[in-house]
Amino acid sequence: MKGHQEIRRILVEDLGFRDLEAYKKWIETERPTTSLTRERIERLSPDVVDCRAFWNVCDELFGTDPVCNISVAPEVGSLPYAIETRMDANRMNLRLAKSLGVTAFLEENAHARLSVLEIGTGYGSLKSFIETHTNHTYMGVDVVPRVSGVVETTPDGLLPRSLVDDDHNRFSYVVSSNVFQHFSARQRTQYIADAHTLLHKLGLFIFNLTVDTAKIPQYMRDSAGGAWADHYGQYTPIPRGDVVYGELAKTFRILYVTQRYDGLFNFVCQKT
Numbered sequence: 663m664k665g666h667q668e669i670r671r672i673l674v675e676d677l678g679f680r681d682l683e684a685y686k687k688w689i690e691t692e693r694p695t696t697s698l699t700r701e702r703i704e705r706l707s708p709d710v711v712d713c714r715a716f717w718n719v720c721d722e723l724f725g726t727d728p729v730c731n732i733s734v735a736p737e738v739g740s741l742p743y744a745i746e747t748r749m750d751a752n753r754m755n756l757r758l759a760k761s762l763g764v765t766a767f768l769e770e771n772a773h774a775r776l777s778v779l780e781i782g783t784g785y786g787s788l789k790s791f792i793e794t795h796t797n798h799t800y801m802g803v804d805v806v807p808r809v810s811g812v813v814e815t816t817p818d819g820l821l822p823r824s825l826v827d828d829d830h831n832r833f834s835y836v837v838s839s840n841v842f843q844h845f846s847a848r849q850r851t852q853y854i855a856d857a858h859t860l861l862h863k864l865g866l867f868i869f870n871l872t873v874d875t876a877k878i879p880q881y882m883r884d885s886a887g888g889a890w891a892d893h894y895g896q897y898t899p900i901p902r903g904d905v906v907y908g909e910l911a912k913t914f915r916i917l918y919v920t921q922r923y924d925g926l927f928n929f930v931c932q933k934t
Contacts, residue, residue, distance in 0.1 A: 663710065663711065663712050663817060663818075664706075664710060664711040664712065664715075665711075665712050665715050666712070666715040666718065666719060669706065669711055669712075669715055669716050669719050670719045670722075670723075672705065672706060672895065673706075673719060673720075673723060673894065673895055674723070677895045679723060679724075679894060679895060680723070681723060681724070682723070682724045682725060682727055685723075685724060685727075685894065693881065693892075694879075694881045695881070696881065698881070698882070698883065698884045698885075698890060698897070699884075700884070702897065703884070703890065703897040705895070706895050706896040706897070707846060707896070707897065707898075708818075708819050708844070708845065708846040708849055708896065708898065709818070709846045709848055709849075711896075712817045712818075713805050713815065713817060713818060713819030714805050714806060714814065714815065714817055714819075715817075716805075716896065717805045717806045718806055720893075720894050721806060721808075723894075724894065726745060726747070726748060726750075726751045726785075727745075728893075728894070729748075729751045729755070729784040729785055729808070730745055730750075730751040730754045730755055730784075730840075731840070731893065732745050732754070748785045749785075751784070751785055751787075752784075752785050752786065752787035752790070753787070755784060755785075755787040755788075755839065755840055756787040756788070756791060758839060758840055759787070759788060759791075759839040759840075761922075762839070762870055762920055762922070762926075762928035763918070763920055763928060763930070764788070764837060764839050764868055764870075764928065765788075765791060765795075767835070767866060767868055767930060768788075768791070768792060768795075768796060768798065768835060768837070769795060769796060771796075771834075772795060772796040772797065772798075773796075773797060774797060774798075775797045775798065775799065776796075776797075776798045776799070776834035776835065777798065777799050777801070777832055777833045777834055777835075778792055778798045778799065778800050778801070778833065778834065778835040778836075778837060779801050779802075779803070779829075779833045779835070779836045779837070779860060780800065780801070780802045780803070780836075780837050780838065781803055781804075781821075781836065781837070781838035781841055781853060781857075781869070782802075782803075782804055782805075782838050782839075782840070782841030783802035783803070783804045783807070783808070783809060783812045784804065784808065784840075785808055785809060786802075786808075786809040788837065788839065789802055789809065798834075798835075801813070801833075803815060803821055803822075803825070805819055813825060818849075819845070819849055820849060820852055820853070820856075821853070821856050826856050826859055826860060829860055830859045830860060831859075831860070831861070831862045831863075832860060832862065833860050833861050833862065833865055834861070834862065834865045834866070835861075835865065835866050835867075835868065836857040836860055836861055836865070836866075836867045836868070836869075837867075837868045837869065838853075838868070838869040838870075839868075839869070839870055840870070841869070842869050842870065842871035843871045843872050843891050843893075843898060843900075844891075844893065844896075844898055845898060846898055846899070847899050847901070850871075850901070850909070851909060854867075854909055854910065854913070854914075855913070858913045858914065858933055861933040862933070863933055863934070864932055864933060864934070865932070865933045866917075866930060866931065866932055866933075867914060867929075867930075867931040867932075867933070868928070868929070868930050868931075869928070869929055870926060870927060870928040870929070871900075871901075871906070871926070871927065872891060872900050872924075872925050872926050872927070873900065873901065873902065873903045873906060873921075873925050873926075873927045874888075874889040874900045874901060874902045874903070874925070875903075875925040877923070877924050877925045878900060878925065882900070900925075903927070906927070906929070910929060910931050913933070914931035914932060914933060914934070915931065915932045915933075915934050916929060916930075916931050917930045917931065917932050918930040
């Protein structure tokens with residue numbers, strides 16, 4: 663498992679991502695012509711690095727961008743405001759969660775005292791929303807806890823086993839927004855299984871990720887046609903819709919699916 667020093671060396675020396683401006687320049691000028699080889703995909707895969715170290719290095723090099731991902735936005739001018747502070751990042755992420763309907767389900771029983779687990783707290787946009795708009799209790803887990811009271815993941819980027827074992831059937835909601843695109847296939851499958859374990863009967867699992875559609879550009883595909891997201895030199899699979907539906911349908915009833923034009927899907931699933 664690659665640690666902090668090796669990860670930083672790869673990003674800075676091998677890839678040339680010295681800071682956010684260098685990374686943005688690569689996205690604009692080199693990304694569309696970079697061959698997506700197996701070696702490149704595996705070099706910083708979530709399955710071969712200490713995920714906590716990888717995102718700590720990204721925070722050091724790229725500031726708030728690892729939390730709100732504006733560097734990969736098609737046009738910076740399309741953003742409603744500049745992302746300059748943590749609060750700006752929170753506003754952007756909450757805007758995403760609202761537009762996909764995540765907050766509507768959390769508010770549906772706002773008067774009740776229900777338990778919510780969030781996968782990927784970031785700077786606390788959903789945490790703050792839940793604590794100010796509902797009576798729910800909140801628990802957050804993140805690969806890099808950036809706000810107080812958040813549980814750290816394991817080095818392989820997963821929920822601590824003690825949390826899953828101790829809190830099974832506890833939560834009414836397991837939610838995650840703007841996070842699942844960073845998971846390997848192995849991590850995604852495990853998180854779906856753990857969400858099912860942690861939810862009580864009829865509890866809701868709500869998450870979003872990009873699904874492989876015709877909107878994925880060719881430079882984001884490997885030689886076999888598979889689609890990949892890339893963030894800071896780390897490549898993660900963009901699954902086909904039938905793959906995600908199949909994984910969820912094994913243990914959940916899919917209630918709602920909302921789709922953005924660019925292929926971002928939001929799933930609302932119920933434990934039966």
